[in-house]
Amino acid sequence: MIMLRKFIDRDEERAYLNREYLSESFSFSVIYGRRRVGKTELISNFLKDKPNIYFLADKRGTKPNLFRLRKKAAEFFNDFEPNLETFDEVFEYIKTKWNKRQKLVIVIDEFSYLAQMDDSIPSVFQLIVDEILKAGLFHLILCGSSVSMMEKSTLSHSSPLYGRRTGQMQVKPILFRHIRKFFPEQPLHEIVNIYGAAGGVPFYLLFFDPNKSYYENLQNVFFAKEAVMYAEGEFLLREELKEPATFMNILYAISKGAARPGEIASKS
Structure with missing residues (x-):
């Protein structure tokens, strides 16, 4: 079977992400949409010319994902892996290390996996946004394929993250x-x-x-x-x-x- 790989359309979606990135203050995007619709490909295309830490969460649990993110961050800064035990410590480490005058994009892909396994995750990321990233040059992107879980954990009135995002985008099938x-x-x-x-x-x-x-x-x-x-x-x-x-x-x-x-x- 031939599987052709192409990136087509998505001009509006890319324009939105670039506007968020080019804003002069902290930006926080929630990207969601059904599986296979091209969210990760869209984000990868957007990240090509930008400093970024891209992390794909999995279903192995909170601690394994935390340690993988910690390793990713250390690799980005060409640093020894620090002994950090919480997500907020990892983001504090990133904030301390990032001292350039342009935005760093931080992507947590399949964020819905984290939220599904640990009810405290939205509250943890509320703290990360409010107390760590908000005053810095960062563009945080939380992306997920479970539409219901992303809406519950990031967009609904009951979510601790409600009102923190600077924009959201549901990626839909192409026309x-x-x-x-x-x-x-x-x-x-x-x-x-x-x-x-x-x-x-x-x-x-x-x-x-x-x-x-x-x-x-x-x-x-x-x-x-x-x-x-x-x-x-x-x-x-x-x-x-x-x-x-x-x-x-x-x-x-x-x-x-x-x-x-x-x-x-x-x-x-």
């Missing part, structure tokens, strides 16, 4: 008019077919081989049991929902021909 740039040689009807199957999700579009027919691509990308997309629906439901079984049963009923609410209920 139909930009799909042609992925497949410049394809006729319009083929692009309509591809869009019908993959929507505007860049990760999905990258799996379509322009040298094969639409139906060959469907077989290779969606219906082959070893293909990434074969289990994508179930994976997304498990990522976003605590109890996905009910929704899986509803989708199964629809796949078997149920169309009316009563039919769906009786078959699920």
